[in-house]
Amino acid sequence: MTDKIYRVQTEMTAGWRVSAQVGNHQMVIDQATAGDTGPNPLDTFLFSLAGCVSTIAKMVAREQGIAFRGIKVAVEGVLNPAALAGKPSEDPVGFKRIDIRADIDADLDDEQKLAFLELVCRRCPVHHNLCHPCLIEHRLG
The missing domain is CATH 3.30.300.20 (K homology (KH) domain)
Incomplete structure (x- = not known):
């Protein structure tokens, strides 16, 4: 069986919010003490x-x-x-x-x-x- 490669690329700009396109999904992580726009x-x-x-x-x-x-x-x-x-x-x-x-x-x-x-x-x-x-x-x- 051939290895499967997973790739995730994130971007953080202003604040603490980090966003990424993960496959077909947009995901966001953040900090509760900042914008709290995600976990x-x-x-x-x-x-x-x-x-x-x-x-x-x-x-x-x-x-x-x-x-x-x-x-x-x-x-x-x-x-x-x-x-x-x-x-x-x-x-x-x-x-x-x-x-x-x-x-x-x-x-x-x-x-x-x-x-x-x-x-x-x-x-x-x-x-x-x-x-x-x-x-x-x-x-x-």
């Missing part, structure tokens, strides 16, 4: 994780023939605000912990639902990149 980057990050887990759950259920009626995924991140603000901190910049809670509406008992969720998380690219970071290169435009 902030950290909210968007957690939404990406929850959305990916939800999507992969539907895929896995379809593949396994599971009667799957839906899923609700709650993601909560504990942030280190000191490092984010540029202050000395022994904790990493960003989230120190991320918790995922899933309410799975399917014909499975709790043990099966937990095994299903573990499989889903192993197949979720966003989850995987959080647990096993990929190479990121930085360079000028």
